[in-house]
Amino acid sequence: MLEFPVWNVHAAGGGWIIGSIAIVHVFVAQFAIGGGLYLAVTETWALRRNDQAVLGFLRGYSNFFMLLTTVFGALGGVGIWFAIGNVNPTGISALIHNFMFFWAIEWVVFLVEIAIAFFYYYSWGKVSPQFHLQLAWLYWGIAYLSLVIINGILTFMLTPGDWIHTRNIWDAFFNPSYFPSVVVRTAITCSLAGLFSIVTCARIKEEGLRVRMLHYSAKWLMPSFFLLPICLYWFFTTLPPTVAALVENGIANIGAGNLSVLTRLLLLIMLLSVTIYVVSLLGPFFNPRSFTFSFGLAILALGLAVTGATESVREMLRKPYVIYDYLYVNGTLKTVAADSTRYGLLRQNKWIPEKTITDQNRVAIGEQLFRVQCLSCHTPSGYRSMKDLAHGWDRDFIFNRLISLPATNLMPPFMGDEAERRALAEYIGDVVGAPPSELTAANR
Ligand code: HEC
Numbered sequence: 001m002l003e004f005p006v007w008n009v010h011a012a013g014g015g016w017i018i019g020s021i022a023i024v025h026v027f028v029a030q031f032a033i034g035g036g037l038y039l040a041v042t043e044t045w046a047l048r049r050n051d052q053a054v055l056g057f058l059r060g061y062s063n064f065f066m067l068l069t070t071v072f073g074a075l076g077g078v079g080i081w082f083a084i085g086n087v088n089p090t091g092i093s094a095l096i097h098n099f100m101f102f103w104a105i106e107w108v109v110f111l112v113e114i115a116i117a118f119f120y121y122y123s124w125g126k127v128s129p130q131f132h133l134q135l136a137w138l139y140w141g142i143a144y145l146s147l148v149i150i151n152g153i154l155t156f157m158l159t160p161g162d163w164i165h166t167r168n169i170w171d172a173f174f175n176p177s178y179f180p181s182v183v184v185r186t187a188i189t190c191s192l193a194g195l196f197s198i199v200t201c202a203r204i205k206e207e208g209l210r211v212r213m214l215h216y217s218a219k220w221l222m223p224s225f226f227l228l229p230i231c232l233y234w235f236f237t238t239l240p241p242t243v244a245a246l247v248e249n250g251i252a253n254i255g256a257g258n259l260s261v262l263t264r265l266l267l268l269i270m271l272l273s274v275t276i277y278v279v280s281l282l283g284p285f286f287n288p289r290s291f292t293f294s295f296g297l298a299i300l301a302l303g304l305a306v307t308g309a310t311e312s313v314r315e316m317l318r319k320p321y322v323i324y325d326y327l328y329v330n331g332t333l334k335t336v337a338a339d340s341t342r343y344g345l346l347r348q349n350k351w352i353p354e355k356t357i358t359d360q361n362r363v364a365i366g367e368q369l370f371r372v373q374c375l376s377c378h379t380p381s382g383y384r385s386m387k388d389l390a391h392g393w394d395r396d397f398i399f400n401r402l403i404s405l406p407a408t409n410l411m412p413p414f415m416g417d418e419a420e421r422r423a424l425a426e427y428i429g430d431v432v433g434a435p436p437s438e439l440t441a442a443n444r
Pocket of ligand 1: 146319320321327329330370373375376377384389390402405409410411412413414415
């Protein structure tokens with residue numbers, strides 16, 4: 001473990017690179033599924049009534065839909081692979097080894113999905129209406145399959161369940177939070193279809209059609225309003241006890257006014273979701289006549305914020321692991337970390353050329369150790385920095401703190417022997433500007 005070189009993303013830290021790409025990607029990718037259902041259902045409905053106005057609208061809508069999902073969805077997907085492969089190579093390697101066949105299916109599914117999206121758009125009016133409608137349903141079926149697959153991998157990271165002992169791939173895939181998560185995500189896809197659609201519908205020129213479609217599209221938000229709280233509760237019941245306790249404390253603390261980041265995010269999610277529903281009811285549902293495009297964009301922006309907050313919570317709950325109870329964020333296996341004080345990081349890590357610590361290289365080696373073990377969650381002086389967190393600590397305190405810190409359950413244990421721990425403490429001491437120790441004073 002700790003086998004890969006580390007990508008130093010200075011001020012912000014690598015996590016934010018993945019996060020910022022992933023949030024936008026998830027937002028668009030879930031719309032790509034819900035929007036597919038919206039197209040299929042609405043086209044079915046319009047064909048039954050032979051409603052040419054709605055069919056005309058759908059044709060324009062599918063242009064926007066195809067461009068957004070194929071260009072943005074595809075770019076975002078590539079972006080995520082680039083980011084996770086560089087920021088957390090050990091994590092992605094573990095996932096690829098486990099889920100090889102599932103990833104392969106996922107990529108084929110995605111390719112077919114894009115092909116059908118193009119075919120669907122370009123065949124308006126060129127094939128029979130029935131065949132065109134079948135394409136819409138086929139698109140949704142395939143797109144939904146991609147959710148069903150990727151959901152197994154995402155939930156595995158948080159709740160690997162029996163896989164930890166059995167190493168059985170089906171235990172990994174159909175893990176404890178798999179089913180509640182599928183339902184939650186399905187409900188979200190419908191809401192996003194509603195959100196994107198009210199924005200699109202707000203631009204329809206002909207007033208009668210605009211009012212009709214706005215009223216109709218707002219309904220897409222409603223099922224999840226009732227489903228989501230129930231399903232989220234179901235989801236939380238499947239979490240490991242320590243993680244569930246985090247959430248419970250987070251919610252309990254809202255009343256006490258003790259606002260941790262998790263609590264703030266949970267609060268934000270609740271407030272934003274309720275706002276979205278209330279505003280969509282009052283706006284496009286009850287008063288479609290006065291609803292405007294920029295109003296729609298504002299609601300959509302709230303939707304993006306909720307997506308960001310929920311994905312952040314999901315990520316936060318898993319820390320300090322990439323794969324819960326198995327692999328730490330910094331690439332250390334939990335089983336290896338059990339023997340942390342005898343690990344000998346310099347001996348094991350091939351990316352640190354110096355193997356012996358001397359008075360001259362101690363701080364430089366400390367920096368290397370920081371890079372390998374801590375940079376995945378901290379920076380020296382940017383995001384979640386040593387400068388802030390260890391502010392005012394002296395070198396001996398840091399040295400001792402390095403082995404007592406992981407007891408907080410937020411961090412993996414420090415991997416290394418005493419000399420290595422001393423080197424890291426000296427480096428952090430330099431970063432926070434602690435007075436020099438006897439060890440280093442002679443070399444200044
Ligand atoms: C899995 C992510 C992760 C890794 C890896 C990690 N930390 Fe942390 N660390 C955290 C979190 C989360 C906190 C709590 C942050 C907060 O309170 O804002 C924290 C807190 C700290 C604190 C402040 C603790 C206190 O008592 O207030 C220090 C110092 C620290 N880490 C040092 C390190 C060092 C040194 C390493 C590498 C050996 C490291 N961390 C590795 C996640 C991590």
